[in-house]
Amino acid sequence: MGFTLKIEGNESLFYGENIVQMVTASLDTPNNVRAKSTQMCLTLQIAGKLQADDNGSLNSQTVKLFEWSMIPPEEKDVxxxxxxxxxxxxxxxxxxxxxxxxxxDYDERYSTSSGVGDFFMTIRQKSDVLKGAKVEGNLSLSASSLTGGIDTLGQGTGIAGGQTSQMEKIGQAVANAAVQKVLQKVDPSGTLSTVQSNLQR
Structure with a gap:
């Protein structure tokens, strides 16, 4: 159980379950409305852990979130x-x-008592394109959703895409070893094992 966060713009960012700790989603409208309002705001509030990079640097990949928050409104990548x-x-x-x-909004809280600290950010969909937002549920997890399909990953960002084929090879090797053990039990002479090896070639 956990959260993942993927951000795509001029750069692609992915933060895994050991970074993202809490997410709150809300759709807000003015309190004085008497019919369905056009002034709706879809907002995500995200809290997570600030973590150092593998090389011990305190400039973790979460600094990219801070940098995004400071982009001025006239720039496209905002x-x-x-x-x-x-x-x-x-x-x-x-x-x-x-x-x-x-x-x-973006906030960071630094701590000397546990880890490096925490970050808190509020993200909102641009109100005039609210229809572009999408909410889905009860979906099967795929390899692409676990990796985020992103090449550049920071600390704690999950599994790199290139590792998927390696995991498949390991799984196949384990399966082959299990088959060989079964064949040895039912055919100690090794005849079936030899036939299977020839078929695989």
């Missing part, structure tokens, strides 16, 4: 595609995608 997933029991319980998202 709006990015943000995808948050809450995975539970081998399924994606909830996936929320904001295709034109910007940072409303």
């Amino acid at each position: 709006y990015r595609t943000v995808t948050v997933e809450f995975n539970h029991g081998g399924q994606c319980f909830r996936r929320i995608t904001l295709d034109t998202a910007f940072v409303v």
Whole structure:
């Protein structure tokens, strides 16, 4: 069970379950409305851990979030595609995608008592393209959702895409070893094992 956060713009960022600790999603409208309002705001509040890089540097990949929050409004990269997933029991319980998202607020709290600290950010979909936001639930987890399909990953960002084929090779090797053990029990002479090896060639 845990959260993943993917951000795509001029750069691609992915933060895994050991970084993202909490996500709150809300759709807000003015309190004085008497009909369905056009002034709706879809907002994500995300809290996570600040972590150092593998080389011991305190400039963790979460600094990219801070940098995004400081981009001025006239620059194109101020709006990015943000995808948050809450995975539970081998399924994606909830996936929320904001295709034109910007940072409303960003805070970091540093601590000497435990780890490096925490970050808190508020992300919102641009109000005039609210239809571009997407909410999905009860989806099967795929390899692409675990890796985020991203080449450049920071500390704690999950599994690199190139490792997927390696894991498949390991799984195949384990399966082959299990088959060989079964064949040895039912055919101690090794005849079946030899036939299987020739078929695989």
